[in-house]
Amino acid sequence: MRELLLLLAKALVDxxxxxxxxxxxxxxxxxxxxxxxxxxxxxIIGKQGRIIRAIRAVIKAAAAKEGKKAAxxxxx
Amino acid sequence: xxxxxxxGRTVEEAVQExxxxxxxxxxxxxxxxxxxxxxxxxxxxxxxxxxxxxxxKVTKSQFAREFLKQVTNALxxxxxxxxxxxxxxxxxxxxxxxxxxxxxxxxxxxxxxLQYLVNVAASRVSQEPYRIVLDVDGYRKRxxxxxxxxxxxxxxxxxxxxxxxxxxxxxARERRVVxxxxxxxxxxxxHSEGQEPYRxxxxxxxx
Numbered sequence: 518m519r520e521l522l523l524l525l526a527k528a529l530v531d532x533x534x535x536x537x538x539x540x541x542x543x544x545x546x547x548x549x550x551x552x553x554x555x556x557x558x559x560x561i562i563g564k565q566g567r568i569i570r571a572i573r574a575v576i577k578a579a580a581a582k583e584g585k586k587a588a589x590x591x592x593x
Numbered sequence: 594x595x596x597x598x599x600x601g602r603t604v605e606e607a608v609q610e611x612x613x614x615x616x617x618x619x620x621x622x623x624x625x626x627x628x629x630x631x632x633x634x635x636x637x638x639x640x641x642x643x644x645x646x647x648x649x650k651v652t653k654s655q656f657a658r659e660f661l662k663q664v665t666n667a668l669x670x671x672x673x674x675x676x677x678x679x680x681x682x683x684x685x686x687x688x689x690x691x692x693x694x695x696x697x698x699x700x701x702x703x704x705x706x707l708q709y710l711v712n713v714a715a716s717r718v719s720q721e722p723y724r725i726v727l728d729v730d731g732y733r734k735r736x737x738x739x740x741x742x743x744x745x746x747x748x749x750x751x752x753x754x755x756x757x758x759x760x761x762x763x764x765a766r767e768r769r770v771v772x773x774x775x776x777x778x779x780x781x782x783x784h785s786e787g788q789e790p791y792r793x794x795x796x797x798x799x800x
Contacts, residue, residue, distance in 0.1 A: 521667035528714035574706035579668050
C-alpha cells in the first residue's frame, strides 16, 4: 500500500524525490502518512481536496484487498 | 525514451536526419540545439556543423498505459492495458484481467478516482488536449445501459405519482446520461442539485 501511495504521489508533484510515506499498521486498519515538499502540498490535495479524495479512493481499494481499512493523512 | 543526436550543415538538416532515423514526424519530437552551425571564415576556417538532440515525446496515452501497469502491479493484480479507441477529445483505455471488481469499486468509485488521477498525472507530461477515459472489462458500457434503464423507470414513477425524485449522487458524466435519456420523455423534466461530488439529478413532473 505504501508503494502504491508513493507511485501515485510521485506522479503528481514537482519534487518526487521529496515524497515520503510512513505506514502504521494496525490489526484492522492502516494509517499512511504522507509528506511532500511544501510547494507540492496543493498538488497532492487539489482544489477542494479533489486529488486527495481520489487518492484515498484508490488506496481504499488496495486496503480492501487485504481486508483492512486505510486512512491517508497529509502531514505538513 | 528514444533519442537521436545528429549533425548537419544547418539545424533543419540535422533535425530532418534525426526524424528519418527515428521514423517519426516533427510534431512528435522535442528538439534541443547542442551546437549552432558556423560557416567559419571564408567558408572553411573554424567552420562548425550544427548538432541537435531530438527526443521522441511521450504521449499522454503511452504515459497513462505505463502508469496504470505500475498501479495495478502495486495493487498486486494482473491487468492488461490497451488503447481501444480515440477521438479528438478522448483516448479510451481498457483494462482487462482477473480482479476487475477491485478496480471498479462501488458504483465505479475506484475507477473514476483512478481515471481522474491518471489525467492529472498525464497532463503533467504532455500538453495534448485529449482526456483519458478508462474502462475495466466493459464496466462503463454496462453502467451506461443501467443508467438509461434507471432513468426510464424513475420517469415512469414520477409521471405516475406526480412527485419529484432525487437520484443518488453521480459524477457529471453519469448525470449527463440520465439527462439525455429523459430529454425527450414527456411529462418529466430533469436538473441537477447540490455541490460536487454530491451533485444529484432531480427528476420532476413537468407542468
